[in-house]
Every structure is written in C-alpha cells, then in structure tokens.
Amino acid sequence: MNLRVNLIADNERRSSSFVTPQFFFSLLGVLITLALVVFFGGTVLTNRRDAATLQREQWVWERAQTSFAKANTVAARLKVAETFMGDIKAWRVSCCGWNDRMTLLAHEIPGTLQLIEMRLQSPVKDGPETPKIVSELRLSGRTSSPTAASDVARLRDIFTTTALSNGVAKATIPPDAFRQDPTQQDNTDARIFEIVCTYLEKPL
C-alpha cells in the first residue's frame, strides 16, 4: 500500500515558471509608468523649447518693424516709379511714325489725284481703364480723270494692301464723299473725294 503525504496547502503552492503573472503585471505597470513619464516629460520639454523659439521669433519681428515699414515704403515708391516710367516709355512709343506714313503716302498716291487737304487727328481719349490714342486720317482731293472712281478706290485700298496698312483698322470712302466737284459744274469729269482712314486704338 502506497501512502502519499502532501504537506503543502493549496494556497502555499508556487509556480516553478520564471515569468509568474505577478512579475508580468508588475513589469507591465513599471513600463506603462515609464512610458507615461517619458511622454509627458518629452511633451513638456518640447513645449518649453517651442515657447522659447516663439518668444525669440516675436522679438525678431518686433525689432524689424521699423525697417520693414521703411522697406514697404521704398517698395511702394518703386512700384509707382516703375508705373510712371512705363507710362513715359509708352508715351515715347506713341509719338513716332507719322513721318514714315507721309513718305509712303507720297509714293503711293495715284498721279491722277490731287490732294487738297490732309487732316490727321490723334487725340488721347480717356477710357474707363487706360487712356487710348485714337487716330484718324482724312484725305480730301479732286480729280478730273476719266478713271476717277477706280483711282479713288485704289487710293483707299493702299491703306489695306501696302505698308501703309500697318495699324489701320479700316479705310472708307464716306457716303456721298465721291461726287461732282461743285466748283466745276460744267466739267462732268471733275470730282471731289474724301477718304477716311481709322487706326487701331493704341493704349497709352
């Protein structure tokens, strides 16, 4: 007969495992506490550093205020000056060109036509946005050529087909502008004419 004597009570029993639940939970608790300390400590340190950076940047900003105001004033002056210079250059560009046109016109005008008046208007008109130069050239003349109609049409067409067409919006013979010369009623070939040439608007 075998006799087994158990001298250890149930509550006195211990596990032989190295990692006991007690050890595991203690370690977990320590690790969590450590993580919290590291996290809060890190956050506090970062906040302190950020606060110091913010203070330094604010100091730099306040210190630069006077110089920055001066820089802004100078930049605004430059902007105004550039606009003025741009406008003056645009003015200069708008000034030239009529001499060349007159030279070309003298070469292109048909020999059968005699100009009695040349009128150029090139005023600056204020528009809602920028001022514009609106130019118009009006030629008046007379002819007694039998081919007057085609000659006048040819003169009109030089403003659309030759180098004179540069910048031209349209060239027209106004209604009733090509008609019998009232000063020479007895000469049925005597005609007077008018040609109006309108140029493209030039912004100033």
Next chain:
Amino acid sequence: MKKQLSKKEMQQLVVIGLLVGVIIIYCLWTFAVVPMLDSAKKRRNSIAELQAKNQKTQRAISAVPKIEAEIDEMNAELAHIMDKYAVRPVLGSSYQLGVRQKIDPIALKAGFTVQKITARDPVPLPHKREGAPLSMCFAEVQGVGSYSEVREFLARLERDNPYMRVASLSIKANPHDVRRHNVLFGLECLSAPVNPNKL
C-alpha cells in the same frame, strides 16, 4: 490565513481592473494628452507663421539698397529726359517761349516756316496722375511749307525729340501759293513742371 479567491472572483477582479484602466487611459487622453498636443500644434503653427513672416521681412529689408539704387537710376533717367527733351518755362512761367526754343531750330533746318506758336498751360503727364514727375503742354504750330518740308519737319521732330507727339496735323492747299501749303500742327510736348516732383 489569506482567503483564496475563487476563479469567478478572479475574473471579476480582472474585469474591474480592465475597466478602471480604460477609464484612466481615457481621462488621461482626453484631459491631458489631447490639450497638450493641441496647444503644441498651435504653438508650432504660430512659430512657422512667424518664421515665414520674419524671412519675408528680412528679404524685404535686404532688398532696400537695391530698390533705392533702381529708384535713383530712374530719377537719373528722368532728369536726363527732362534736361534734353522737356519744354521748360522760360522767363517765369511762359511755356510759349520754351516751345519756341524747341520748335524753331527744327523748323529752320527743315525749311518749314513757322508763323505762329500758341502754347497752353501744361497738364500732368502721365495722363491724369497726381504727383506726376512730368507735365505735357499742348502747342499749336501754324506755318507754311511744301509737303516735303512738312515731312522733313516731322522727321526731325520725331528724331530730335521723341517725346513730342503729333496730336493733330492739317495740311491745306494754299490758293495763293500751290507749292507752300497752310499747315497747322497740334503738338503735345513733354514739359518740366514748375515744381518738379521726384519719383
């Protein structure tokens, strides 16, 4: 002797422990971590904004000498234009004589005969700009000349003074002299204001 916990009691203890743990973590997260992260984020944003502003400011400040040099250059160019091309009031504030000083030599070289010059008081140039550094005076030049003389006058005018603009031109046949036409120029001349402004 310590009382041995039954299995059920152990489970209840674990559940209560877990619940308490979750509540503690939630409270920490809501009332400590989130506000701290928010405030840190706001502060970092403020720093970034301020740093960008400061960089912009520094760039603007360091550009000042260059801008001032550019303005000086423009003022020098303007002074050159004014000296060389602008009509100046002569004898007090008469622009009439000033225009004549500019027109007569050109007309003489071109063979164009000037009969009359009328100059109006200047207006600011660029157009309708308060504080404009220049002004523009309108002059009517009446004269006689052949077509080629008028052309030559115009060519010299455009070449010698590129800031004088032909606003109107009328060439009319002269019944008394078929070779010399009646001419009327409307000229817009760059002029120096009585009290010139700097740019």
